[in-house]
Amino acid sequence: MSGIEICCYNGNQKEWNDFVENHPEGRFFQLIGYKQAIEQTYGYEGLYYIFKRNSEIIALLPSFKLNSVISGKRLLSLPFAEYGGLLGNNLSLEELYQISELLQQVLLDNKFPFLEIHGGLGINPELMSKIFYTVPMYQYAILPLGNAKDIWDHSVDYQVRKAVRKAQKANLVAYEQTTEESIIKKFYPLYLLSMKRLGTPPHPSRLFLNYLNFLSDNMKLFLVDDKDATIAALLGFVLGKRVHIIHIASDPKHWDKRPNDLVHWTFIEWACENSYEIFDFAIIRYDGQQRYKDKWGVQKFNYSYYYLLSKEKNKKYITPVDPSVRQSIRLFSWFWKSCVPICLSETLGFPIRKQLGR
Numbered sequence: 001m002s003g004i005e006i007c008c009y010n011g012n013q014k015e016w017n018d019f020v021e022n023h024p025e026g027r028f029f030q031l032i033g034y035k036q037a038i039e040q041t042y043g044y045e046g047l048y049y050i051f052k053r054n055s056e057i058i059a060l061l062p063s064f065k066l067n068s069v070i071s072g073k074r075l076l077s078l079p080f081a082e083y084g085g086l087l088g089n090n091l092s093l094e095e096l097y098q099i100s101e102l103l104q105q106v107l108l109d110n111k112f113p114f115l116e117i118h119g120g121l122g123i124n125p126e127l128m129s130k131i132f133y134t135v136p137m138y139q140y141a142i143l144p145l146g147n148a149k150d151i152w153d154h155s156v157d158y159q160v161r162k163a164v165r166k167a168q169k170a171n172l173v174a175y176e177q178t179t180e181e182s183i184i185k186k187f188y189p190l191y192l193l194s195m196k197r198l199g200t201p202p203h204p205s206r207l208f209l210n211y212l213n214f215l216s217d218n219m220k221l222f223l224v225d226d227k228d229a230t231i232a233a234l235l236g237f238v239l240g241k242r243v244h245i246i247h248i249a250s251d252p253k254h255w256d257k258r259p260n261d262l263v264h265w266t267f268i269e270w271a272c273e274n275s276y277e278i279f280d281f282a283i284i285r286y287d288g289q290q291r292y293k294d295k296w297g298v299q300k301f302n303y304s305y306y307y308l309l310s311k312e313k314n315k316k317y318i319t320p321v322d323p324s325v326r327q328s329i330r331l332f333s334w335f336w337k338s339c340v341p342i343c344l345s346e347t348l349g350f351p352i353r354k355q356l357g358r
Helices: 013-022 032-042 093-110 125-131 148-155 158-169 180-198 205-214 252-257 259-273 287-294 312-317 323-339 342-356
Strands: 005-008 046-053 056-068 072-077 114-118 133-144 173-176 219-226 229-239 242-250 278-284 299-309
Touching (some): 013 056, 125 299
Parallel strands (some): 242 278
Antiparallel strands (some): 056 072, 114 299, 133 299
């Protein structure tokens, strides 16, 4: 078997994006537009690698340098993303092993203790676990699409149908509107409110504007209005045959009218009408998310973090399941929810998010 060569992304955006779009596990996070949005917003340096055999691309790795006073130094694939890691074309174990050796040299050259991969769905998980240190984390949920009426009648739970009808009876109006004005005036205030309620520092508004700038063909924002007020928003991205939602934001004062269910169903209907085949509900972090996603008739799959160590001794720096880390996160979340005024959350949230990379 001939050797595999590694080279840096050379600016050929079409070549890179075509590979991602044609891969069954490709996500918008892995497009060059995401790289541009993160670099413009957070100032991280992207290290994007192409792996070739006989001049043919067989795998890609999008990643960023992260040097944090909170979480340490690492190569991360990808910051603020549920799905990252290698995308490969039916790689064998030997090919993945060769790629891992090339990446270990990258880690050594850049003095990174490890490469951290979120999800890593672009490679067979059995192969990943043979070479990469694997930490099981969550599950992720997808809804196979087809005919919207069949999904309504047979996939979603009666609770969904009841909730959507209640929203429609309350004269709520759901629609798609992906513009700079709708992001700033409709989505972002609800997003700040939701992040405050969850005890999570928000991204700055400019990140979403950069998404619109660099990923305009992929970004979709669905909104729900109650008369003149926007009360719910669902942000997602499309790529290939997949729709992937990343943020649901809404005003709790209007939850009794069920705007969240209406905006999800409207997005699903739109996806069916436009011949998408998968509606990706993303990962399930806690029981409330599981209950909500289960009622849509989703399929669930295991989700892990993967680590490639530059040296075996660097395993001590890996902390995603350390009980003390989780306790610190819970305490910080309580503080953010209880003590940080929403008017300061964007300003204070930015440096925290930048340090965490999550």
